[in-house]
Amino acid sequence: MATHTYKFDVKMTCGGCSGAIERALKKANADGLGVDTFDVSLEKQEVIVKGSIPYDALLEKIKKTGKEVRSGQVVE
Template structure:
Protein backbone atom coordinates (compact mmCIF):
# COMPACT_ATOMS: atom_id res chain seq x y z
CA UNK A 1 0.00 0.00 0.00
CA UNK A 2 1.48 3.34 -1.09
CA UNK A 3 -0.28 5.42 1.57
CA UNK A 4 2.20 6.64 4.13
CA UNK A 5 1.42 8.26 7.43
CA UNK A 6 2.03 12.02 7.51
CA UNK A 7 1.79 14.61 10.27
CA UNK A 8 0.35 18.01 9.41
CA UNK A 9 0.39 21.07 11.65
CA UNK A 10 -1.92 24.05 11.15
CA UNK A 11 -2.01 27.48 12.80
CA UNK A 12 -5.78 28.07 13.09
CA UNK A 13 -7.40 31.20 14.51
CA UNK A 14 -9.54 29.91 17.38
CA UNK A 15 -10.71 32.37 20.03
CA UNK A 16 -12.93 30.19 22.23
CA UNK A 17 -14.02 26.68 23.10
CA UNK A 18 -16.72 26.89 20.44
CA UNK A 19 -14.07 27.48 17.79
CA UNK A 20 -11.92 24.55 18.85
CA UNK A 21 -15.06 22.44 19.25
CA UNK A 22 -16.10 23.15 15.66
CA UNK A 23 -12.69 22.06 14.36
CA UNK A 24 -12.74 18.97 16.59
CA UNK A 25 -16.21 17.98 15.34
CA UNK A 26 -15.19 18.48 11.70
CA UNK A 27 -12.11 16.28 12.11
CA UNK A 28 -14.10 13.70 14.08
CA UNK A 29 -16.67 13.52 11.27
CA UNK A 30 -13.95 13.24 8.59
CA UNK A 31 -12.26 10.47 10.59
CA UNK A 32 -15.55 8.56 10.93
CA UNK A 33 -16.43 8.92 7.23
CA UNK A 34 -13.48 6.98 5.92
CA UNK A 35 -9.86 6.02 6.25
CA UNK A 36 -7.21 8.68 6.23
CA UNK A 37 -7.10 10.38 9.63
CA UNK A 38 -5.59 8.20 12.33
CA UNK A 39 -5.42 10.87 15.06
CA UNK A 40 -5.68 14.60 15.66
CA UNK A 41 -5.14 17.16 18.39
CA UNK A 42 -6.86 20.54 18.58
CA UNK A 43 -5.11 22.90 21.02
CA UNK A 44 -7.02 26.12 21.72
CA UNK A 45 -4.24 27.66 23.84
CA UNK A 46 -1.64 27.26 21.10
CA UNK A 47 -4.22 27.81 18.32
CA UNK A 48 -2.75 24.72 16.73
CA UNK A 49 -4.22 21.67 15.01
CA UNK A 50 -2.08 18.56 14.46
CA UNK A 51 -3.40 15.76 12.25
CA UNK A 52 -1.81 12.35 11.63
CA UNK A 53 -2.85 10.09 8.80
CA UNK A 54 -2.60 9.03 5.19
CA UNK A 55 -5.09 11.68 4.02
CA UNK A 56 -3.72 14.28 1.56
CA UNK A 57 -2.78 17.70 3.00
CA UNK A 58 -5.32 19.55 0.84
CA UNK A 59 -8.13 17.32 2.13
CA UNK A 60 -7.28 18.09 5.77
CA UNK A 61 -7.02 21.79 4.96
CA UNK A 62 -10.47 21.68 3.32
CA UNK A 63 -11.99 19.98 6.39
CA UNK A 64 -10.63 22.69 8.69
CA UNK A 65 -11.62 25.53 6.34
CA UNK A 66 -15.22 24.21 6.17
CA UNK A 67 -15.58 25.29 9.80
CA UNK A 68 -15.10 28.92 8.74
CA UNK A 69 -11.98 29.27 10.89
CA UNK A 70 -9.00 31.14 9.46
CA UNK A 71 -6.05 28.86 8.72
CA UNK A 72 -3.05 31.18 9.06
CA UNK A 73 -0.47 28.59 8.05
CA UNK A 74 0.03 24.89 7.71
CA UNK A 75 2.38 22.26 6.45
CA UNK A 76 3.86 18.81 6.71
CA UNK A 77 5.87 18.11 9.85
CA UNK A 78 9.15 16.50 8.74
CA UNK A 79 9.71 13.00 10.03
CA UNK A 80 12.64 12.60 12.39
CA UNK A 81 15.54 10.84 10.74
CA UNK A 82 16.93 8.16 13.00
CA UNK A 83 20.56 7.34 12.14
Protein backbone atom coordinates in the same frame (compact mmCIF):
# COMPACT_ATOMS: atom_id res chain seq x y z
CA MET B 1 -0.73 4.73 1.97
CA ALA B 2 1.81 6.95 3.73
CA THR B 3 0.94 8.52 7.04
CA HIS B 4 1.87 12.14 7.68
CA THR B 5 1.72 14.58 10.55
CA TYR B 6 0.24 17.97 9.72
CA LYS B 7 0.36 21.11 11.83
CA PHE B 8 -1.96 24.07 11.25
CA ASP B 9 -2.01 27.50 12.87
CA VAL B 10 -5.74 28.20 13.17
CA LYS B 11 -7.40 31.30 14.62
CA MET B 12 -9.67 30.05 17.43
CA THR B 13 -11.17 32.41 19.97
CA CYS B 14 -13.22 30.07 22.17
CA GLY B 15 -14.12 26.49 23.01
CA GLY B 16 -16.82 26.61 20.36
CA CYS B 17 -14.17 27.27 17.70
CA SER B 18 -11.97 24.38 18.76
CA GLY B 19 -15.07 22.19 19.18
CA ALA B 20 -16.15 22.87 15.59
CA ILE B 21 -12.77 21.72 14.29
CA GLU B 22 -12.81 18.65 16.56
CA ARG B 23 -16.26 17.68 15.22
CA ALA B 24 -15.09 18.09 11.60
CA LEU B 25 -12.02 15.91 12.23
CA LYS B 26 -14.07 13.28 14.10
CA LYS B 27 -16.43 13.11 11.14
CA ALA B 28 -13.51 12.78 8.70
CA ASN B 29 -12.21 9.91 10.86
CA ALA B 30 -15.64 8.23 10.98
CA ASP B 31 -16.02 8.62 7.21
CA GLY B 32 -12.75 6.76 6.68
CA LEU B 33 -10.99 9.73 5.06
CA GLY B 34 -7.59 8.95 6.59
CA VAL B 35 -7.59 10.94 9.84
CA ASP B 36 -6.00 8.70 12.48
CA THR B 37 -5.45 11.04 15.43
CA PHE B 38 -5.75 14.75 16.05
CA ASP B 39 -5.11 17.31 18.76
CA VAL B 40 -6.80 20.70 18.80
CA SER B 41 -5.19 23.23 21.17
CA LEU B 42 -7.11 26.44 21.81
CA GLU B 43 -4.21 27.84 23.90
CA LYS B 44 -1.58 27.24 21.23
CA GLN B 45 -4.00 28.04 18.38
CA GLU B 46 -2.85 24.88 16.65
CA VAL B 47 -4.30 21.73 15.16
CA ILE B 48 -2.10 18.65 14.77
CA VAL B 49 -3.41 15.78 12.67
CA LYS B 50 -1.85 12.39 11.92
CA GLY B 51 -3.16 10.31 9.07
CA SER B 52 -3.06 9.43 5.40
CA ILE B 53 -5.54 12.13 4.34
CA PRO B 54 -4.06 14.39 1.61
CA TYR B 55 -2.97 17.84 2.84
CA ASP B 56 -5.38 19.73 0.57
CA ALA B 57 -8.37 17.63 1.66
CA LEU B 58 -7.51 18.19 5.32
CA LEU B 59 -7.06 21.92 4.81
CA GLU B 60 -10.48 22.05 3.12
CA LYS B 61 -12.10 20.22 6.08
CA ILE B 62 -10.66 22.74 8.56
CA LYS B 63 -11.57 25.74 6.38
CA LYS B 64 -15.17 24.50 6.08
CA THR B 65 -15.59 25.17 9.82
CA GLY B 66 -15.25 28.88 8.98
CA LYS B 67 -12.05 29.30 10.99
CA GLU B 68 -9.09 31.20 9.58
CA VAL B 69 -6.14 28.94 8.81
CA ARG B 70 -3.08 31.19 9.15
CA SER B 71 -0.59 28.53 8.08
CA GLY B 72 -0.17 24.81 7.63
CA GLN B 73 2.70 22.43 7.11
CA VAL B 74 3.64 18.79 6.83
CA VAL B 75 5.76 18.01 9.91
CA GLU B 76 6.71 14.45 8.91
